[in-house]
Amino acid sequence: MTQQRLESVLWGAANALRGPVxxxxxxxxxxxxxxFKWIxxxxxxxxxxxxxxxxxxxxDEIEADDYQPFIIPPGWHWDDVHQTVNHTGVKLNDALQRIESANPGLAGVFGDVKWANTDRLPETALVALLDAFHGVQLDPDHVEGDMLGAAYEYLLREFAEASGKKAGEFFTPRHVVHLLVKILAPKPGETIVxxxxxxxxxxxxxxxxxxAAGGDHRTLRLHGQEINLTTTAIAKMNLYLHGLEDFTIRRGDTFxxxxxxxxxxxxxxxxxxANPPFSLQNWGAxxxxxxxxNRAFCGVPPAKNGDFAWIQHMISSVKETTGRVGVVMPHGVLFRGGKEGAIRECLLRKDYLEAVIGLPNNLFxxxxxxxxxxxxxxxxxxxxxxxxLFIDASSRYRAGKNQNLMSDEDIDIIHSAYERGEDLDGxxxxxxxxxxxAEIEGNGFDLNIGRYIQTETAAEVDVEAALVSYLESREALRAAEAVLDEKLKAAGFNA
Structure with missing residues (x-):
């Protein structure tokens, strides 16, 4: 099976749900x-x-010990579910629960969908979904190497397109991920969270x-924490389908x-x-x-903005000598004052910050x-x-249909600039x-990129900072209005 054919089949399966879902x-x-089909x-x-x-x-003992990566209890195989004529959702629900119970490492991997709830998922739609998958073989004889992992990434990208702004809860554009990981340069045997x-x-x-660097990826020890149950399950499946078995994904509130x-x-x-949720409110101040x-080693961030809580948590979780932290943040963390300004000053005085890399607009x-x-x-x-090190990479992109994109060339140029500290792009x-x-201190520990690598006057820099602050505030207002709207609807008020 070709990669294109596999992706086409999987997307066709997703479209079997179109209408009721x-x-x-x-x-x-x-x-x-x-x-479930892959297992x-x-x-x-x-x-x-x-x-x-x-x-x-x-x-059975020889097979379980020496051959099978997962146990499927008798009667709960894919074929048993697919052949079920009546109450298919009940059968599927039971099968997934029994497989999780038989494989402790799969606990929670199937999420919390109520497959037997025909009001939410009509049986005709479920049968169509199962039929769409039934015709494709996902074993190593039919799907080679990284094909399945790549197809999973394809579906994630397509689902992100369909989800719009909700995609930010589970998906970071892969070109941004690629750049950040390339800068941090993971090595065989390292621990990552x-x-x-x-x-x-x-x-x-x-x-x-x-x-890509020729190392043994199986020696990496990967860890993740995620608060959302469905997304936690997706992360576990993602790693399994990329050929990983030795990893730990845990659900819970990081703060x-x-x-x-x-x-x-x-x-x-x-x-x-990490690419954590920006400007998180009610984060646990x-x-x-x-x-x-002792994560508030530079101070407690504002109750209505958890950006510096993420930063301090991440720094608190890294080793003294070999440790690197890479995080995606809104520009506001570079210049906002008050408690955040004091925390930023503390981090700079401790000399923890190595680089600030400004990315193009509209990537997410x-x-x-x-x-x-x-x-x-x-x-x-x-x-x-x-x-x-300050890098302004805001012009390194090409326009996409909905979001801007960074090409492999853009990523290589930005990475080379970070590595060498010199402009290779002319x-x-x-x-x-x-x-x-000392210069940063002279600017009141303001990290606005325009202060250091362009010739704007201070007034122009202030305008840029004000614009970013305005955009962040406008998005926060819209989010608050959406929450209020939902509460009013729940209380019986019509918009």
Whole structure:
């Protein structure tokens, strides 16, 4: 099967739901069925190998111990569900629960869809979905190498397109992920965590990066935490379908209940990477004044904006010597005052910030505001100690249908600029400058990129900062209005 054919079949399966299911919710239904089909086809593949090698001497114990990556209890295989004529949703629901129970490592992987609820998913739509998958074989004989993982990424991208702004909850554009991971340069054997892992795209890209460099990706130890149940399940499936088995994805609130803790202290990782939700409200500021993990080491961020809570959590989770932190943030973190200004000053005085990379506008589904990559290290390279590298990459993109895109060439140029600290793109391209902390202090610890690598007057810089602040405030207002609208509808008031 070709990659294109596989992707076409999978998207056709998703379209079997069109009508009764909102396209933004396709992922909650399609991915568990895809994963169930893959497990069953993989079980069949290894079962046949075991029979060929052992013949009549094959026992269930030998097969389970030496061949099968997953256990499928008798009567709960894909074929058993597909052949069910009545109450198909009940049968599917029971099958997924029994497979999870038989495989502790799969706990929660199928999400929480109520397959027997025919009001939400009519049986005709479910049967059409199962029929669409039934005709494709997903075992290693039919789907080679990374094809299935790539097809999963394809579906994630298509579902993000269908979800619009809701896509920001689970999907980061892959060109942004590729750039951030390339900058952080994961190495074989390292420990990696994403505290807002969404569908696991950042973690998957670390695998690809190590592979591309000729390293053994199986030695990576991958970890992720995600608050949303469906998205947590999607992340687990994503990693399994990319050939990973040794990883840990945990569900929970990173601020109120961090899951990677040992003996009362945060676990320490070589690499911490994330694209967390921007300007998160009600993130748990009331608990951070006495945070048992000392994550407010530079101060408690505002209750209505968790950006610097993510940053401090990530820095608190990284190793002293080898550790790197890469995080996507709105430009507001570069210049907002008050509590955030004090935290920013503290981080700079500790010399944790290595680089600020301004990206093009309109790269994300969830927001059109400009964003930046912030790179932190507790121990910076000698040549960058007492300095911050500023890169303006805002012009490195091509216009897309809904969002702007960065090409592989754009990514390579930005990465080379970060590595070497010199502009390799010439006139009209990207600009950069390595700035002493003394100059930043002279600017009141304002990190607005325009202050350091362009010739605008201070007034012009203030206009840029004000514009970004206005755009962020406008999006926050719209989000608040949407919440209010939902509450009014729930209370019986019509808009």
């Amino acid at each position: 909102d396209p933004g919710d396709f992922k909650a239904y399609v991915f568990p069925v895809l994963f 069953s086809d993989t079980w069949d593949y290894w079962h046949q190998i075991a029979v060929d090698e052992w013949g009549d001497d094959l026992t 994403d505290p807002a892992c969404g569908s696991g795209g950042m973690l998957v890209e670390t695998i690809n990066a190590v592979k 109120r209940e961090p899951k990677f803790v040992t003996k009362g202290k945060l676990d320490q990782f070589d690499l911490v990477i 009331d608990t951070w004044a006495n945070d048992p993990y 589904y969830s927001t059109s505001i400009p964003v930046a990559l912030l790179i932190f290290r507790k121990t910076k390279p000698a040549e960058r100690q007492g300095k911050v 006139e009209g391209g990207l600009h950069l400058r390595l700035v002493d902390l």
